[in-house]
Amino acid sequence: MTVQTAPAAEVTALPPVHRGGRATVLGLTGTAAVLLAMAALPYLVESGVTAQLVKLCYLVALASMWNLLAGYAGMMSMGQQAFIGLGAYLLFIVNDHGVNVYAGTLVVSAVVALLAWPVSYLAFRLRGGYFAVGTWVIAEVVRLIVVRFDSLGAASGRTLSDVTADPVLRRAFTYWLALAVMAAAVLGTYAVLRSRLGLSLQAIRDDDTAAGSLGVNVTRGKRIIYITAAAGCAAAGAVICVNSLGVASPTQIFGVQYSALMVFMVIIGGIGTIEGPVVGAIAYFLLDKYFAQSGVWYLIVVGAAAIVVSLYLPRGLWGTLAHRTGFAVFPVRHTVRL
Amino acid sequence: MTWLNAILQGVLLGGIFAMAAAGLSLVFGVMRIANLAHGDLMILGGYVASVTAAHYGVPVPVTIVVSMVAVGALGYLVQRSMLDRAMGIGELAPMLVTFGISVIIPNVLVQVFSSDAQPLPIGSLGTASIDLGGGLAIGWFPLITVAAAVAVLSSLHLFLYRTQPGRIVRATSDDRAVVRLMGVDNRRVYALTSVIAFATVALAGVLYTMRQGGVTPFEGQLTVLFAFETVIIGGLGSLWGTLAGGVVLGVAQSVGAQISPDLPLLAGHVVFLLVLVFRPQGLFGRSVLA
Amino acid sequence: MSTLLRVDSVDAGYGDFQALFGIDLDVAEGELLALVGANGAGKSTLLKTIAGALKPFRGTIGLAGEDVTAEPDIRRARKGVCLVPEGRRLFPSLTVEENLQVGAATGRKGPWNLAKVYEAMPLVADRRTRKAARLSGGEQQAVAIGRALMGNPRLLLLDEVSLGLAPLVVDQLYTALPGIRAEGATVILVEQDLNRTFAVADRIACVLEGRIVLTGTAAGLTRDQVTAAYFGTGAFPEVKTP
Numbered sequence: 001m002t003v004q005t006a007p008a009a010e011v012t013a014l015p016p017v018h019r020g021g022r023a024t025v026l027g028l029t030g031t032a033a034v035l036l037a038m039a040a041l042p043y044l045v046e047s048g049v050t051a052q053l054v055k056l057c058y059l060v061a062l063a064s065m066w067n068l069l070a071g072y073a074g075m076m077s078m079g080q081q082a083f084i085g086l087g088a089y090l091l092f093i094v095n096d097h098g099v100n101v102y103a104g105t106l107v108v109s110a111v112v113a114l115l116a117w118p119v120s121y122l123a124f125r126l127r128g129g130y131f132a133v134g135t136w137v138i139a140e141v142v143r144l145i146v147v148r149f150d151s152l153g154a155a156s157g158r159t160l161s162d163v164t165a166d167p168v169l170r171r172a173f174t175y176w177l178a179l180a181v182m183a184a185a186v187l188g189t190y191a192v193l194r195s196r197l198g199l200s201l202q203a204i205r206d207d208d209t210a211a212g213s214l215g216v217n218v219t220r221g222k223r224i225i226y227i228t229a230a231a232g233c234a235a236a237g238a239v240i241c242v243n244s245l246g247v248a249s250p251t252q253i254f255g256v257q258y259s260a261l262m263v264f265m266v267i268i269g270g271i272g273t274i275e276g277p278v279v280g281a282i283a284y285f286l287l288d289k290y291f292a293q294s295g296v297w298y299l300i301v302v303g304a305a306a307i308v309v310s311l312y313l314p315r316g317l318w319g320t321l322a323h324r325t326g327f328a329v330f331p332v333r334h335t336v337r338l
Numbered sequence: 339m340t341w342l343n344a345i346l347q348g349v350l351l352g353g354i355f356a357m358a359a360a361g362l363s364l365v366f367g368v369m370r371i372a373n374l375a376h377g378d379l380m381i382l383g384g385y386v387a388s389v390t391a392a393h394y395g396v397p398v399p400v401t402i403v404v405s406m407v408a409v410g411a412l413g414y415l416v417q418r419s420m421l422d423r424a425m426g427i428g429e430l431a432p433m434l435v436t437f438g439i440s441v442i443i444p445n446v447l448v449q450v451f452s453s454d455a456q457p458l459p460i461g462s463l464g465t466a467s468i469d470l471g472g473g474l475a476i477g478w479f480p481l482i483t484v485a486a487a488v489a490v491l492s493s494l495h496l497f498l499y500r501t502q503p504g505r506i507v508r509a510t511s512d513d514r515a516v517v518r519l520m521g522v523d524n525r526r527v528y529a530l531t532s533v534i535a536f537a538t539v540a541l542a543g544v545l546y547t548m549r550q551g552g553v554t555p556f557e558g559q560l561t562v563l564f565a566f567e568t569v570i571i572g573g574l575g576s577l578w579g580t581l582a583g584g585v586v587l588g589v590a591q592s593v594g595a596q597i598s599p600d601l602p603l604l605a606g607h608v609v610f611l612l613v614l615v616f617r618p619q620g621l622f623g624r625s626v627l628a
Numbered sequence: 629m630s631t632l633l634r635v636d637s638v639d640a641g642y643g644d645f646q647a648l649f650g651i652d653l654d655v656a657e658g659e660l661l662a663l664v665g666a667n668g669a670g671k672s673t674l675l676k677t678i679a680g681a682l683k684p685f686r687g688t689i690g691l692a693g694e695d696v697t698a699e700p701d702i703r704r705a706r707k708g709v710c711l712v713p714e715g716r717r718l719f720p721s722l723t724v725e726e727n728l729q730v731g732a733a734t735g736r737k738g739p740w741n742l743a744k745v746y747e748a749m750p751l752v753a754d755r756r757t758r759k760a761a762r763l764s765g766g767e768q769q770a771v772a773i774g775r776a777l778m779g780n781p782r783l784l785l786l787d788e789v790s791l792g793l794a795p796l797v798v799d800q801l802y803t804a805l806p807g808i809r810a811e812g813a814t815v816i817l818v819e820q821d822l823n824r825t826f827a828v829a830d831r832i833a834c835v836l837e838g839r840i841v842l843t844g845t846a847a848g849l850t851r852d853q854v855t856a857a858y859f860g861t862g863a864f865p866e867v868k869t870p
Binding site for chain 1: 569604
């Protein structure tokens, strides 16, 4: 009896599946180069430039977090300001206990992640638009509770008690902190999406009922993302707090404007892509830098732009470009080469 | 007696919330759109009334009609020009459009009318009340708002359950593709729904403005929360639940204010979250036997 | 007999997927045509294309001599093309009577109204105040047919009437068919059961992989011919009806 060799052709006949490949290497090398160049900036340019870039950094971080929520897990939160505000206010507490603000940012993110876990059970009772408003209400509740503590400055905000005394050093440190938070947010998103969780997430976003029936643990995946995004927003909140040496008013740091901002950046840049929020944040940063002094009109234009882009360019700036050219700095899609 | 009075005032406040929530609930029920601009539309309704009264000398009761017509017409335009298209794109797009509108409305109001409160005086009606004895009094105006809320919700109910257009609206809510096989243009149903919802929320906005004595541009950020909370507390898809939800929220806020002047908002939100934890389908949400 | 429906070299499908290839089909006024074919052959797609719920890639659809290819489902419904969709698709939160009333939204005058539907289908009359969500499969199908009748159809399209129903229930549904035809409606129905098909149809068209491979009068076709066309086995010369 002759043993036939397995028809190897049938096995190898499966077309190879690629994910990024050389593009990944290029993208990551490029990103690393940009981050290194940015890290060197305090030695190269005056502190006014880096001070502005701090804002860009936390905008990118915030946009990435909202994109993770809405673009990958289908959760349109209007209440991320809860975690931004908590990040800032918890930083007061750890700072009061002698932890420096830079290490404190890490501590604060971890604490907020812990807090977000029970909160998610509350928020997940709602879906879609009701989820959006539910998270907003939660943020309001957090604000209303925080302002009841006199030690936190009650309704009038407060300043950080212990920051680096030397202004030049402080600015550099603040900038590096912001840069680190941004890098963590963007690269963290990339890592999450390349993981097994990322695949489940995209299934959830496309059809959570179907994903659930195929054995994807929908709620667990969403919860992980919700908690991650809370931690990211808290870190951004801490950066905002360090950058302005405190919080001007709880109404501001817990303001729904932050959520509005995040929505805007993600929509403009392109929801559901890693690069989109970065592009959106840069677009908003430039708009804000050059047009913010035109006051109210500028906000009207921002609102109108959000409408126009969601109606006529639903993939956003980056998404449209990537769709037409197939280009990605952070490839997460699997491509079958035939 | 002050407590009883607080509860009574809360019930009366609930009428306005219920009216505002009815439109929100309708739009969500028929088009599955969570209208984030709902609170701002309410405030816009107040502005229309205030401005027509102050600048054009229109009698205050007539301003209610003007506001409902103007905001209702805006509803038609918004639905036709933006939301129809957005609904074809996906679930997120309509919400983003309403989000954009919610940014535009208050900023346009600031630009045109400044941040100052726009008054809408209702004269002696604002203070007139029926004395129930023992320090308990019901203001005429709050009473009117509750009557108006009951009237609006009843009319909506009659429309939806007793008329052919109403039945078609409900059928469209159930299955938008199948009504087309019966010759119904689902987009016209959406337009009708939006007009009704926008006009109702304008009415709620005018009454709210009258109650507060005036209106400021950014109040929509609060009222949108109240409207959503009312819908959820009452239970989705139940108009009478909406009335109950409004009353519960109104009483919570009013009793909260009685405890401490800085508590009404927190008390309202906490009641909402409690309902969410212990009765997520809402007080009168559809049970299995709908 | 005049032609009510003329389908002329229609290609149709969903996005990149083509389900129908060069369909030609004529249906005369007052006729009952049965579409026979395996699951996925394209019968439902054909009915949707006729109803206007699906726009064909190519070809034309004529109704009573008028080209209606460009008209959407809404306008065709008002012209009397009424589809009973696959899966019944009742409005679950509405009562049976309300479902029927919405069916009248085509605004067409004709023999059918609530009383007449209840008379033709006593099963529906008994359930008139019940929510559609709480009906059995057979009851739902009866209401779905009644709802389409309320639109006073000229051309009634019935998709998979007996799918998932007990034979006894299907018998009950079919007893209403002569009454419906007597009121002048032309009918196209999709039916899997060949016995029933031969019993009710004037003409039969077999659909195989998106093409009509066999048409003929019920009297002029044999079961073997239809079975062969159903499974795509053997040769089947196109049989044309005069």
